[in-house]
Amino acid sequence: MSVGTLPVLDLGLLELPGAAQAEHLTELRETARDVGFFYLVNHGVNAQLLQNVQSITRAFFALPEAEKQRVSMIHSPHFRGYNRAGVEYTREQRDQREQFDIGAERVALTLQPGDPAWKRLQGPNLWPEALPQLRPVIHAWQQEMTGVALRLLRAFARSLSLPANAFDALYGTHPNEHVKLIRYPGQAAHESQQGVGAHKDSGFLTFLLQDEQRGLQVEVTPGNWVDALPKPGAFVVNIGELLELATNGYLRATVHRVVSPPARKERISIAFFLGAQLDAQVPLYQLPASLAAEAAGPTSDPANPLIRDVGWNYLKGRLRSHRDVALRYYTDALNTVKS
Numbered sequence: 513m514s515v516g517t518l519p520v521l522d523l524g525l526l527e528l529p530g531a532a533q534a535e536h537l538t539e540l541r542e543t544a545r546d547v548g549f550f551y552l553v554n555h556g557v558n559a560q561l562l563q564n565v566q567s568i569t570r571a572f573f574a575l576p577e578a579e580k581q582r583v584s585m586i587h588s589p590h591f592r593g594y595n596r597a598g599v600e601y602t603r604e605q606r607d608q609r610e611q612f613d614i615g616a617e618r619v620a621l622t623l624q625p626g627d628p629a630w631k632r633l634q635g636p637n638l639w640p641e642a643l644p645q646l647r648p649v650i651h652a653w654q655q656e657m658t659g660v661a662l663r664l665l666r667a668f669a670r671s672l673s674l675p676a677n678a679f680d681a682l683y684g685t686h687p688n689e690h691v692k693l694i695r696y697p698g699q700a701a702h703e704s705q706q707g708v709g710a711h712k713d714s715g716f717l718t719f720l721l722q723d724e725q726r727g728l729q730v731e732v733t734p735g736n737w738v739d740a741l742p743k744p745g746a747f748v749v750n751i752g753e754l755l756e757l758a759t760n761g762y763l764r765a766t767v768h769r770v771v772s773p774p775a776r777k778e779r780i781s782i783a784f785f786l787g788a789q790l791d792a793q794v795p796l797y798q799l800p801a802s803l804a805a806e807a808a809g810p811t812s813d814p815a816n817p818l819i820r821d822v823g824w825n826y827l828k829g830r831l832r833s834h835r836d837v838a839l840r841y842y843t844d845a846l847n848t849v850k851s
């Protein structure tokens with residue numbers, strides 16, 4: 513296999529009727545097993561919506577600092593809102609990116625004493641008054657991306673000889689639809705180049721919409737970092753840890769990172785993370801013997817063990833990334849979640 517670039521998959525081909533899809537499903541399965549990252553084309557998301565979401569994202573980051581601080585994540589026990597560069601940590605190092613996190617738009621749950629702390633993750637988003645168009649554009653994008661993600665998840669299920677709806681129960685009626693708007697500021701040569709440090713994504717599937725600035729790198733084989741160069745109109749898709757866990761490591765959650773742009777440049781990317789329902793447990797799906805034989809078990813980082821309880825696993829990641837929010841709202845949970 514060439515490791516110089518990422519494979520390109522076509523969603524339309526994965527949905528061809530009958531036997532015609534078979535060879536494409538095999539390609540999807542093998543790509544996800546060997547690389548865990550690919551470009552997705554022919555996904556059907558309207559080009560105008562892609563442009564709108566990119567321009568509204570630029571408009572958000574161009575707001576005065578005071579406006580962005582009004583929607584700072586420190587105001588949200590649900591981990592929603594704005595973080596300036598250098599606040600988020602990956603592997604104990606600061607990430608040089610500013611970001612705005614949006615989750616599924618739901619009311620906060622009424623909690624009873626003794627309820628698990630992850631129930632606090634559900635709740636409303638924060639929206640900047642100074643940019644009222646942000647909310648409808650992001651909602652449209654979130655809805656559209658949930659649809660694409662579900663289509664792809666069904667293709668994954670078929671590619672593994674599971675019923676097309678095998679993952680639907682995990683995803684359920686309350687999926688964890690997490691959108692992250694990200695801006696990587698240019699960094700001078702003597703400054704940190706960690707846009708985001710090396711990590712795996714924790715959910716099911718991630719879709720990235722990049723701009724024209726390079727920076728995303730994928731560790732295809734140990735120590736071999738491949739550039740996921742921007743490809744107009746395509747999403748970069750990768751597998752998250754839940755899907756790795758569900759398939760006993762057959763599908764691969766691959767480590768990736770972003771290297772900062774040079775001084776005076778910036779990079780904008782928009783991520784959509786499809787997670788499972790917070791109250792779900794990730795089962796181990798029975799794969800056909802020939803595939804099960806190739807599943808080596810999830811390659812979880814011993815310093816960051818995976819938890820099958822979706823809510824706890826998600827909370828663990830959030831507490832790790834956003835220490836200030838954790839200390840404000842989750843001191844009681846810091847010992848329960850071994851993060």
Ligand SMILES: O=C(O)CCC(=O)C(=O)O
Nearest residue numbers: 694713720728770781783
């Ligand atoms: O900005 C990117 O291209 C990647 C972002 C990423 O990996 C993440 O936020 O998990």
Ligand SMILES: [Fe+2]
Nearest residue numbers: 711712713768
């Ligand atoms: Fe990531």
